[in-house]
Amino acid sequence: MAKSARTKGARNGQASLFSAGHFNFLTLLFTTPVSFFLLYASVQSTRFPGDFFDFISNNRPSVQFAVQLIANFLSAAQVIVLCRLINFAIRRRFASREMDLNTMLMWSDAMVTHMDWDLPPKFLLPLLLFLGSTKAFRGIWAASLTPVITWKETAGQVAIPRWDDVSLLREYASEIGNGGPMVQNTHGRFSYSVALDFLGSLLASASSATPIEPGSRQQRKIDNSRYTYMGRSYGMGSTAGLVDDNIEGNRHARLYAYQEDGYRADVDCIYNETSDFRLEESKQHWVYTARGMLPDSDDTEEYSSYVGHDGTSVVAIGVGHFKNASDPELPPRRYLAFATGESYAFLNKVQCSVDFHPTKFNVTVNIEGRNITVNPADILGVGDIDPTRRLKGTLLRQFELIANDETNLYVSMVGSAFNASITDLKTSIAAGNSPQKSNESDIVLEGVRNSITAMADDMLGAYAAAQVMIGNFSQTTPATIRVSAIAIGEFKYAISVFILNVVVIGLFIAEVIRTSWWSGMPEFDMTDLRYVAVAASTGGMGLGNLASGKKIEEAGLLKIRYREPGKGGCAILAGESSERSEGDSGDSSEGESTVEEYELERTPIMERCEGISGAGERQKCAPTVVQTWI
Incomplete structure (x- = not known):
């Protein structure tokens, strides 16, 4: 018999699963696919560029309003499920166990997400925790749905210099009208x-080669592109x-990165007291000659003329010339030698070697910030971009031309520029931003090394730009382009809403299994005032008599129980423990009545209502029954 009753109850529970009161669980059909999509999109790093990005960016207030609406709906859907699970669980429990009025009020508040501050403190904390958690659902959903501006990488191509034709690379005379090919346009x-x-x-x-402040040196690109190099340029990024x-024509492009082969110029400077390169006074007035052999000179010495009022302001730089500059492959050149007058004596006898190592570089062009970052890649076996050595040799010869052109009667601009770099290094050391040096000579040599390195990098970039803009010697290389895009939420919030939804579904399934589809659950719903009014009236005056004269805090301690009199209806009575307690204290009222007493006083209307099988019809009949019983 008991097994048959349980089976019948289970069937009734299954039959009413999606009837009135159960359809709330269908809201999981909305939250589940949305939470899964958000997690999938976050794990897959799904990004939405292009028109969708423009729409979000141009309609931020409207989008945020829509996000709040959707978040409110989805969070409410989950809260409804939790509240309904609590409702069903408490209704089944109340059908078989007593419950005091304070506990009933707390559970009722939880079912409708309402805070009642008159509850005793021991009920306030759990209720606050539950209600606070449900309020947080909305914030988590809103965060997971909020569009976030991010980026997406796409593939592209970028032009870089080509060095298989270096026919235009040569040492042109430093005279107006006799220079090499030149182009000037809006780019520079x-x-x-x-x-x-x-x-x-x-x-x-x-002059600015040595930074005073900590960090990498920054310098402008020598064209009109408005780009700035962050650190050394190595001559890379010339086409940016x-x-x-x-x-750059893509308004969503933020930066792009690519690899380019080039040279890493390593400079090392020493004082060579035995250097043969020297400064001599000529027979001509105000003319001084710089002459002598360098370690990599051909079979003749280097020779050039400088002007000066008395020779003290002359700074000469010697670089090995080419005996036959038209040879298809030039001899290696790597040395720079200084010969100076007394005003720049700290540079006299300085000798520097410049080694150009073939290197592959990682180039990052930040379009938004207008800056370029170049870093050598850790790749071995990189080929030489110019095996003829024409680029390296011609570049070094420019130092001799610059020193010769920029020495006048009273000052050498090259010497002043190197002196500025040395002075900046001293300032940086004094400020504690650079390591201490053992002597003055080390400071001079490092300042000179920094200046030569900076000039070599800039000249490599200038020749690279000339190859593309004048000689049209260019090629394309793959580039990774980063464009602005929109991501829906962030991963931490996407995983949060997914876990939250899984927990809610898990609670739903657990309750279905535990209660066998809520079999044996009464129709009485303590959150429905219609049920409460009918049940309280049916229960008689017993509970009212017990609560009479008590403060609300004391009345909240009274226990109540649930019964179903006869063939239908419901009743709330005073709990047996409360009746015994009041009976022991002598406060029991003679007017107390119970459900059993009312069953003896049935009227024809009661009998007619009890004969109605439909729950809805009984609800319509309930007010008549109450009036008759009362």
Whole structure:
């Protein structure tokens, strides 16, 4: 018999699973796919560029309003499920166990997410925790749905210099009208006469080669692209802002990165007291000659003329010339030798070696910030971009031309630029931003090394730009382009809503299994005032008599129980423990009545209502029954 009753109860529970009161669980059909999509999109790093990005960016208030609406709906859907689970569980429990009025009020508040501050403290904390948690659902959903501006990487191509044709690379005379090929347009000036056409930029680079403050040196690119190098340029990134319209024309492009082969110029300087390169006074007035053999000179000494009022302001730089500059492959050149007058005696006998190591570089062009970052890649076996050594040799010869052009009667601009770099290094050391040096000579040599390195990098970049803008010697290389995009929420919030939804579904399934589809659950719902009014009236005056004269705090301690009199209806009575307690104290009222007493006083209307099988019809009949019983 008991097994048959349980089976019948289970069937009734299954039959009413999605009837009135159960349809709330269908809201999980909305939250489940949305939470799964958010997690999937976050794990897969799904990004939405292009028109969707523009729409979100141009309609932020409207989008945020929509996000709040959707978040409110989805969070409410989960809260409804939790409240309904609590409702069903408490209704089944109340059908078989007593419950005091305070506990009933707390559970009723939890079912409708309402805070009742009159509850005793021991009920306030759990209720606050539950209600606070449900309020947090909305914030978690809103965060997981909020569009976040991020980026997406796409593939592209960028133009870089090509060095298989270096026919335009040569040492042009530093005379107006006799320079090499030159082009000037809106992008800037581009020339193969680097020493003549970029003299001011190169000297500025030499003078600022040593940063005073901690961190990498920053210097402007020598064109009109408005880009700034963050750290050394190594001559890379020369085409940025010049022939990358296919990338910069994309208004969503933020930066792009690619690899480029080039040279890493390593400079080392010493004082060579036995250097043969020297400064001598000539027979001509105010003319001084710099002459002597260098370690890599051909079979004749280096020779050049400088002007000076008395020779003290002359700074000469010697670089090995080419005996036959038209040879298809030039001899190696790597040395720079200084010979100076007394005003720049700290540079006299300085000798530097410049080694150009073939290197592959990682180049990152930040379009938004207008800056370029170049870093050598840790790759071995990189090929030489110019096996003829024409680029390296011609570049070094520019130092001799610059020193010769920028020495006048009273000052050497090259010497002043190097002196500025040395002074900046001293300032940096004094400020504690650079390591201490053992002597003055080390400071001078490092300052000179920094200046030569900066000038060499700039000249490599100038020749690279000339190859593209003048000689049209270019090629394309793969680039990774980062464009602005929209991501839906963040991973931490996406995983949060997914776990939250899984927990709610898990609680739902656990309750279904535990209660066998809520079998044996009464129709009485303590959150429905209609049920409460009918049940309280049916229960008689017993509970009212017990609560009479008590404060609300004391009345809340009274226990109540649930019964179903006869064939239908419901009743709330005073709990047996409360009746015994009041009976022992002598406060029991003679007017107390119970459900059993009312069953003896049935009227024809009661019998007619009890004969109705439909729950809805009984609800319509209930007010008549109450009036008759009362």
